[in-house]
Amino acid sequence: MGVPLQQVLIQTVNGIVTGMILALVASGLTLIFGIMDVVNFAHGELFMLGAYVGVLTMAATGNFWLALIAATIAIALLGAVIYLTTLRPLLGRDPLTTILATFGISLVLQNYALWQFGPVARKIAEPITGHFTLFYLQYPWYRVVIALISAAIIGGLWLFLKFGTWGIWIRATTQDRVMAQAMGIPVPSVLTTVFAIGAAMAGASGVLFGPLTAVDSSMGVDWILKVFIVVVVGGMGSLAGSIAAALMISLLEAYASLWVSPAQAVIVSFVVLILTLLFRPTGLFAATGR
């Protein structure tokens, strides 16, 4: 089947844009998992609630960037509350119990959103309405901007982990929680902060992605599945692996949708997952084994 080169290039751009958002959500999940062994099933719901906070702030102020900041802060606070009330009591128990607890939380949050905001999907208006010409298409600048903002947030996280005092504390806690405590690092606050940062990243991506899709209470479920695939393929706990896997899977899905409908293009990511499990069950980009 002949597909014009132009379409392939357009899908490459599309794939990179969704890939960057996916990477942003996945790196929040990976951060939380890598540092505290918590699989956050409610991550997709934090993404969805972030989008809703964006919708509400947009309705009140009309300013997209304000909405982005409000959602980031609100979801960070929500993350901290979730951590303190339900996950801290589970500290030291089997990581499997954290899946169960966060699954319960995701049910609560999802149904809360349905109850509060109703089944009708909301829209977030694009803050940048300009277009540029990409072959025969008028391509919205906003999509490019999202990819750049996501990259900037992920880059900021990397710099923070590398050079920030709290970032260094976070990495020390990852390596050895007991030793970190002994060195005077406030480990409980570090863990709460990590969860809040991961949640904030989900919230921010919710607002960023909002204009590209409809905001409704079930968007979190679709995303959590994608993100789970990404983290398994990328090697769970590996930040770089998650980003690479997010880009790879989004690109493959974008190319697949040249031939089949987007609903069926999802199957491509399942195939990638199966192949990964067959040949490298520890994840494509994981440095260490499980």
Next chain:
Amino acid sequence: MSRRPSLVYWTGFAVILALLIVAPLVLPEFWRRFVTEILIWGLLAMSSDILIGYTGMVSFGQSAFFGLGMYGAAAALLSVAPPNLWLALVYGLAGAAAAAGFVAYFSTRLRDIYFAITTLIFSQIFYVIIFTWTAVTGGENGLTFDRPALAVPGLFSIRFTATTLHWFVLAMVAGSYLALRRITQSPFGMVLQSIRENEARTRAIGYPVERYKIVAVMLSGLFAGLAGVLYALQNEFAAPDFVFFLVSGEAVIFNVIGGVGTLVGPIVGAAFFLLLREGLSRFFTEFYLIPLGAIFVAMVIFMPQGLLGFMRRWLNQ
């Protein structure tokens, strides 16, 4: 096991079985249906308990087996004339077994949370296929069919009434319970429990752990498929909603509420969950999952052994 507790056990079993046999004759229509549903969901929960409670693997993939059971039954009832109950059962179990074989082959390579996540994603694969393959599965609308007659070739053939359907489900669930009890107490079941307790040591003793896990997932899939067939028979439809992973999540919730690692626990959990849902939806309408989710989280934190474990500790005091 000494003789006396087993006598107490069988007396208890007989009493409960007798109560369940009498139930449809005395209960009003709504509650009769309700008890039948509890039995079916209890069977699904038990199937999930083979993995969660006995092998130590949390499966979020039960909905795939349950759903394939439903669609298998639907396929048999729609394609073969005249519709045959036993053929529906065979098709449903074959569908569930095929799905379970596929899932087991890949997901048992991983442990703990990775197993949980991959089973979740695999059940989603089946969901997407069933949801998008409209020509065969009816897509979003699912398939509807008529309930076949309860027939034994050459002996009798009667139409299902609500009461006989309840008895049929009860017979299947009680039979499955006894089979599962036998399996979990067999040497095979002991190996599964030793995998739960210490996988590395079980492997060191020389048991092929991967093979045991694959068999465990397949067994679990078969019983989940049976639950799916029964549910399809009761409701006369198969729908993609039941392949969605939230159904697997509910099976996990039944287990945690009732108490993992006991076969009775999941049924108690299912009954408790459905009663709670019934009660809560009077006040919260369709948003009953808000309070129910909160109760579930509280139970994970404060009552990790579930209702049964909690009661046992309370009785022992």
